[in-house]
Amino acid sequence: MNLPLLWIIPALPIAAVALNLLVGDRLGRRGIAWLACGAVGLAFLAAVRAALTLAALPEGERQVVETAYTWMRVGDFSIQVAFLLDPLSTVMALVVTGVGFLIHVYSVGYMAHDPSYRRFFLYLNLFMFAMLTLVLADNLLLMFVGWEGVGLCSYLLIGFWYERPSAAEAGKKAFIVNRIGDFGVILGMLMLFTYGGSLQYERLFAMAPHVFALGGGLITGAMLLMFLGATGKSAQLPLYTWLPDAMEGPTPVSALIHAATMVTAGVYLVARCHVLFELAPVALQTVAVIGAATALFAATIGIAQNDIKRVLAYSTVSQLGYMFLACGVGAFGAAIFHLMTHAFFKALLFLGAGSVIHALSDEQDLRRMGGLASRLPWTHATMLTATLAISGIPPFAGFFSKDEILHGAFASGHHVIWLVGLIGAALTAFYMFRLYVLCFRGPSRVTPEAAHHLHESPPTMIVPLVVLAALSVVGGWVGLPLLAGGHPFERWLAPSVESAAGAHGEAAAHAMSAGGAWLLMALSVAVALAGIALAVRAYLQDPEIAGRLRERLRVVHAVVFHKYWVDEIYDALVVSPIYRLSRWLWRVWDVKVVDGTVNGVGFTFEGVSAVLRLFQTGFVGTYALIFTIGVAVLLYHFLRG
């Protein structure tokens, strides 16, 4: 068989990292740009080649494992460094390298004036390596290497402009919140390894139904822990707080990591482990509920934000909620479908926002934009495409995937979740068109100095926008029910994400009458149009309405505007108690009073005697006392037991 040479896909960006480290200082900006973009471009070609190789195989055999070497062997189990090519990893690899390449090209223009050009592309390539390892890994442990790698790169890139204290803070916050999620992944992984007997996907999935009882406590616990990790990485309730702050990073980073790729890793993980989640209905139900709740919750916050990137950040949180919702109701194919279309239009939205910010000399506040449509024609046209796509207007990409999700929820009997999703869809259309109108329509509120420098972005930034805009239109068509015998995308993914329960859901879906399906579709388009109409009316035609609404719903607005005070609550409940505990422990366990006094006195006789006196009267005694107390406690425990 024609080997797909999988390892080369992650190897290309890491090779670029190595070259950048070794000879980057001699390459110049042009050379660095070519190196970074070239590596990712080649990785994309390699992914395409792998996809074609896979597509050439008969449907039942579309699963290729490429083993590099044995990583560690524990008892009878061994863990390999191995890569897996199957329909799911193919889609992920194509999205990551494809969108990643476009964003690399965009960055060449966006970061052109940044002094840390080389460092930026170094981190970006490192991220690509980690992300590709994550999606191509053949076992959970290697997946986790990528998982932590992307977290680390995300931290480095959020804090890229570390001179701003807020950026350094945001980076730290992202990393620490993610560690809470990682805690879940590590424990879940260890549980699967101990009781499931393997971390290799195929073996684990084959073994799982035999060792785990359906709905048993073990598998439910393990999968809830894994999902905790997913909520951290994919910014879901309750661990979403880091993502809006992550907007402190450069905009291409927001597009690549915090919209298109890394944050979808949690969705990928759930879809990848769908066999295990299906063994734990409670966990799956939790996924659905958390997803739906996040979709709605984040959408409400998005309505009241004034920073263009923050609106998009909450929108990302909300859209990821939809993907989890889809997973939770068993529509894994729809989740990955939405993951893909979302990667197109959300990357486009961020890059477009970046273009606006660039044009306005780093202005991010929607209240100081407006009327930019004629001044930034390319940015405007592409942003409008993406806005229509995310709002779910046919025939744009987002319509198909979102409709698929809502359809899946309704057809599988999750009517409440469907309703929440539908309301979320209306809110999405509303806040996105609020953003659009405030940015591009109406009178200009741009400050004079920004207006003076106002310019459309250079071609390296515009071309990726146009390509992504095209994808935001046609990207959904691979899911057309009428095309080529019905939904080619879902059929392609089926071997990876379909199983007993999935097929069941499918059957239920088909059981729904065609009329019912059309009705649902019409309903979701209708609510989207209503949201758009309301936004246009409130922010363009009659701006008074917005003010009056804000006045009348003062309390609601305050709650939403302050993001439900979640950050403050976390700070009070989690952060400060740990800090206080540490201080207290420090004082109890670390009796160090000598510090300043000794250094000041210096090596004199008085000093020596002072120190010796300290020895005699205090400290060693204290230490020995604690030692003895420890002994006493152990003895007591021992004699009693």
Add this chain to the structure above:
Amino acid sequence: MNVLPTPVLLAVDWWALGAVLALSAGILLLLLLEFFPAQARSNRSAIVALLTLAAAGWSVFHVRDAKREIFGGMFVHDGFTVFFTLLFCAAGALAVLLSWDYVKRTRINQAEYYALLLSATAGMIIMAASNDLITIFLGLELMSLALYVLVGFQRHHLESNEAALKYFLLGAFASGFLLYGIALLYGATGTTGLGQMAAVMIDSPMLGNPLFLLGGLLLIIGFGFKVSAVPFHMWTPDAYEGAPTSITAFMSVGAKAAGFAALLRVLMRAMGDVQADWIPILSGLAILTMTVGNITALLQNNLKRMLAYSSIAHAGYVLIAVVAGGRDGAASALFYLAIYAVMNLGAFGVLTLLGREREERVLISDLAGLGFRHPALGIALTLFMISLGGIPPTAGFMAKVYVFSAALNAGLVPLVIIGVLNSVVAIFYYLRVTVALYMEEPQGEPVYVSWATPGVIALIASVVLTLWWGIQANGLLAAAQRSVLGLL
């Protein structure tokens, strides 16, 4: 009763004692060479020490597959001994490389420094190779006495004196407990040999014998002191902070590994039958050690002190492996200790390069901006921090994975949960170092880096091993698993 070694001296298999003999020869040579005065910047002692360690390592490595008992079974040469001997020799060699320039610039470049370093190494080897409580104690004291002096080696440095005195007083205190424990065990079983003790237990089970259990408990306390388990850890931050940084590096890995080696051998060889009695105690110690270590480390501003608390926390993780027991538990402890040795030596190694002359620049704020001024050093320190924090693809991650999976296999679910939670908290203070390296501006004069080739070689070796064992863990893992076979 012990049978006294037969007077036929030639019957002793000297190869099995090769490492200790080589080290003793090296120590004597170093002391003799002192009669021929050398310049203050002479490399003579360091070279002799390095060659001695190489010879010691080679002498066990070339008989690594042999299994022998000498001196009437008081001393064994098995896989376990070989593993730890190589570990101590490697740690000693890295410490010598790190000391090379450091002792010159802090003006403590004396042959005694290296002689004591070799004595401590010999003591550690004896602890790991002993099959008898008396020889274990002998090794422990040899190691400890050498370390007490080394901690206070900067005689003109007040903190160094203070640290040495505290370490010594508390060490003596702990030795008392250890000796008392040995006495009780002797009283209960009539022997100090681990093998004989196990045999006695098969004949007449010691379950519930208070003398025996109390003796074992005091032993655990004694070793707990050496590995800095909470609440016997109080000396650690002071001693680590006051000692010359190169010695801190050495003792933070060597003494800890030696303590665990002895603890493992005693528990597994002699007390296998009463393991159920130790599990709650060791579990409690593990939880306390990890938690207090990690949380107290959060607020430290001095890197040596922070790494001291970090080393306490790491002792907690190894205790989990000890509690897990069995082949995988013991092997994971060895695996962890080896990986901990390279990453911790690396972390302290970076510190040995900071500052000029006798100046100590070991505050976290001293690192500000260092990552940009010295990219290679910044990357190395970041790597060690990431590895200590247990983030893949570094060796530290594999070490934690193996320990936790062994513990889970042994059914220690709560312990694993607390361990993983701890490793999550720990990231915070390791991260502070990288934040300082890359995201802070230096206040005042930026720290001066005293580049030195030997130190750089040691750092490169640590970096390579930290990465290599993360990417390809199988070799070390297999070695660790083979090494514990003799204990089961």
